Amino acid sequence: xxxxxxxxxxxxxxxxxxxxxxxxxxxxxxxxxxxxxxxxxxxxxxxxxxxxxxxxxxxxxxxxxxxxxxxxxxxxxxxxxxxxxxxxxxxxxxxxxxxxxxxxxxxxxxxxxxxxxxxxxxxxxxxxxxxxxxxxxxxxxxxxxxxxxxxxxxxxxxxxxxxxxxxxxxxxxxxxxxxxxxxxxxxxxxxxxxxxxxxxxxxxxxxxxxxxxxxxxxxxxxxxxxxxxxxxxxxxxxx
Ligand SMILES: [Zn+2]
Numbered sequence: 001x002x003x004x005x006x007x008x009x010x011x012x013x014x015x016x017x018x019x020x021x022x023x024x025x026x027x028x029x030x031x032x033x034x035x036x037x038x039x040x041x042x043x044x045x046x047x048x049x050x051x052x053x054x055x056x057x058x059x060x061x062x063x064x065x066x067x068x069x070x071x072x073x074x075x076x077x078x079x080x081x082x083x084x085x086x087x088x089x090x091x092x093x094x095x096x097x098x099x100x101x102x103x104x105x106x107x108x109x110x111x112x113x114x115x116x117x118x119x120x121x122x123x124x125x126x127x128x129x130x131x132x133x134x135x136x137x138x139x140x141x142x143x144x145x146x147x148x149x150x151x152x153x154x155x156x157x158x159x160x161x162x163x164x165x166x167x168x169x170x171x172x173x174x175x176x177x178x179x180x181x182x183x184x185x186x187x188x189x190x191x192x193x194x195x196x197x198x199x200x201x202x203x204x205x206x207x208x209x210x211x212x213x214x215x216x217x218x219x220x221x222x223x224x225x226x227x228x229x230x231x232x233x234x235x236x237x238x239x
Pocket of ligand 1: 048116
């Protein structure tokens with residue numbers, strides 16, 4: 001197993017090496033190759049999109065992503081108060097650049113939860129949780145498990161490893177949550193209901209408290225490290 005891991009590491013290192021990236025960028029990469037967090041005191045809550053960037057908009061269901069993300073972020077803040085210090089990336093209908101979100105997330109002793117809602121084929125429904133780094137895996141797994149417990153919809157990609165600006169670039173454990181598909185008629189009906197959004201917030205908060213108390217716990221084995229450069233504009237979907 002160790003040999004296999006080493007082989008994968010060597011293979012990925014050699015395939016991703018380039019003249020433009022020096023040793024410092026390799027060290028940046030290694031930040032996420034560690035055990036998952038426990039005992040952290042700060043949660044950075046990122047309401048996706050905002051201002052001129054509406055995110056997904058469904059004319060069919062009337063839902064707008066940037067409005068839902070801020071609502072769920074505020075509900076999550078309420079749920080987390082008392083357990084964590086909460087930093088909101090935005091608390092109004094404001095545009096924040098993705099790289100600025102990364103900078104805001106880089107707080108000592110923190111984890112980042114970025115909140116989004118999905119759009120796609122009208123048949124797709126259910127929450128999804130995105131992660132990339134080894135240190136973010138068990139948090140993503142817990143969040144996805146809890147969200148699945150709340151949602152009656154189960155036709156989504158589920159837990160997804162994807163290199164995004166907000167799953168790769170911060171110096172702290174980081175996940176991106178898609179709370180559901182605004183393009184699915186049944187799920188949109190749930191998402192339009194404040195009581196359902198409160199349930200989603202409680203599910204995410206419970207996962208964060210469990211992660212802080214137990215770290216990786218018994219959710220292992222941890223995934224293999226994949227060496228890859230920081231995500232930049234245009235090289236992955238920006239969610
Ligand atoms: Zn989004």
